[in-house]
Amino acid sequence: MDWSILKSSVEGLQNRGSDLQKRIRGLRRRLMLLLAVVGPGLITSNVDNDAGGISTYTQAGAQYGYALLWSLIPMTIALYVTEEMCARMGVITGKGLSDLIREEFGFRPTFFVMITGFFVDLANVVAEFAGVAAAMQIFHVSKYVAVPLAAILVWILVIRGTYRQVEVIFLFACVLYLSYVFSAVLAKPDWLIAAKHTVLPNLKMESGYLVMLTGLVGTTIAPWQFFYLQAGFVEKKVGPRQYPQAKADVLIGSISCMVIVFFIIVCCAATLWVSGHREINDAGLAAQALIPLAGKGAGILFAFGLLNASMFAASILPLSTAHVICEGLGFEAGLDHKFREAPIFYWLYTLLIVVGAGVVLLPNAPLWKILIFSQVGNGIWLPVVVIFILLLVNRRDLMGEYVNTTTFNVVAWVTAIAMIVLTLVLAYTALFQQAPPTS
């Protein structure tokens, strides 16, 4: 036997192995580069699918079946365009949104943005804890146990963890949204019709349908998320060189957010809508109704998704709010600081959680009214925030060559105005219709 042939072929194999190793190392390096930046965009977009959001998507699916799916593509674009501007500002200026508002517009405008933000966010936090209560009902856990437990868990997570650890947990929570994908698959929808409705717009000129559409947009783009997104990139110290990765992060986030919305609507359309349970307006009730229709697994997965989303948003919203307020008014803020270095930040954070969870525990808490108030509040606050963003992102002295291009400005202003009109409609219907907007 000719050993030399064997030897040379072994060497060849070894060489190929080390080649492969090098290539894997190169790939890993690129992946690490992306992972060093990824986070804020993905987390922010996914946390949009919070308790209020899931309730709205549930209604959309239950009432109109697949008919509203087409709106997801334009909404993805709107979400991306608005979020990208904040990501860019954070990366280029290295400053948070409230920092920039303070430096460029002065103390008083900042103060009013902060105060409004505080109350709107507080209402949102209440809605999240209400979501926790609703989800835990499926598992037969009383809200008097579930909500305090959730509040403590959330509080400890953020107070005890470092930014890195918290972010890893948050990214993991993003993955848990996949429970809605499985839930939808178990519901055995008509994928062909779903796909058709996603691509072909199907605008019906009837008031209920339009209100539903408005609700979808209103819950998907929430004002506080811009502050969180920008602060996230600033706190991660993402610089101009990593702007492409930051942009990718925002894009992936916007798309993944909408993919989840797609599956929630499809799941509800295939079950609740098909079987005529069209009056359902609450995600908790939807999960319960799913059990006889699509099996226990689907219902539990749905409830689990709601729990995950509510907990996720309940951890981020108070955090973001405390951050924004402290940043704007000049107090130390951020998870990188210890408690005694940033007492106001941590106290605000604690207050939001305690009050938010406490309201849900009140025996006759008007949860439905608070949910409406939070949506109306978001709607009124959103235009203000978007206009601040547009004014800042067009400032050449701040952004240099990274100011908005004309095309981007047109898309952004159209998005902004459309969002303003839609949210005003939502606010109007929510305020002047006594009953839930769609039932």
Added chain:
Amino acid sequence: MELYATELMGSKAYDASGNYVGKVREFFIEPAEAPNRVSHFLLSRGHFQPLVAKYNQVAAVSAGKVELSVSERALELYQPNESLLAVQKDLLDQQIIDTRGRKVVRVNDLDLAEQRMNGNVELRLTQVDVGLPGAVRRLLQGMVPPKVIRKLQSRLPQSAIRWEFVNLIEPDPLRRVKLRITHEKLEDLHPADLADIMEDLSATERQSIIASLDEETAAAVLGELDARLTTQIVEELDPEKAADIIEEMAPDAAADLLADLPKETSEELLHEMPGQEADEVRELLEFDPATAGGMMNSDFVYVSEDSTRGEVLEWLGKQELNLDQLDTIVLLDSKAQYSGAVPVARLLLAPQEERAAALKMDPVLSLGPDADDKEVFELFDKYNLRMLTVVDKQNRPIGAITVDDVVSRLVK
């Protein structure tokens, strides 16, 4: 009498004969002339071009009212001037560095003190308000009578920084020169504190501060910063300046930094550095950071084991050594091989004629450069080491790991 910037802003100005001139829209300090004197008042008059009143044209100032000592015709038209520090635009709501409290803070308001000078009134900037009183004033000014605000703020906890301890942050180097902004005060801070401050600033601000520090301080600060920030800063620096800074760093810290940079950048920087330093760093770069070789510093002190205590101390006195790191001395035998290590304290307390060999630590410990970091930790823990020698295959010392290398590796 004390006055606040918020109260002065929007005040009405009257000339010597009592005629209304305009409203105070902005006021300036001219650091080149006097570091804290309010030098110019910008008076806006609706559609007309604004006027400027200089410090020697002001007779009296109170909250809401400025009385000039000259007639309106003596005032000049306003011309933008880069060497004037604008209070509203450059100071209020902006971030500054509190060099005494060693942190970055945001300006809420400014405290001014009146001073009589040759029949005029001059305003001197005394301190910067970063606390609640300033915030309340900013919020309520013009909505609530000043007296009520003053009463309210007296109950709030004060938080102000004396003007001498304020370091302005100005990214534009030309403007910095015009405004006489130096970073001397920052150079006096401990590098670790300065690094903390840098983390609170934006990328451009960090860049401008690093670029204006002397190389030694800059190197010390880079050594304290998070690895990601360090690479970001170095990549943005002019390569020549970056090489100068890296040269000042300890070789192991320099190697860690260069290892994180893209290959072309690190090669370029090494090329800019003097040959000997570059070679040292290149050798260190060869090692995996998780091994003894990757942790060690190739800069260490060694003497012959036959030398006496007196000879060693005399020799040490003549060297330019980094005293903070000088803790243990490596001993070589006649074949230039590693024979042991002597703590400086033992050397100091020994008789003058004692041989170094008699003072060495027991047992004689060393590791090869490929030993992994766990082994290093175990030895440090077991023998309570402060320094461990790394030797090559021929038992020749090639570097030393000090306890701070171990700590920073553990913290990662």
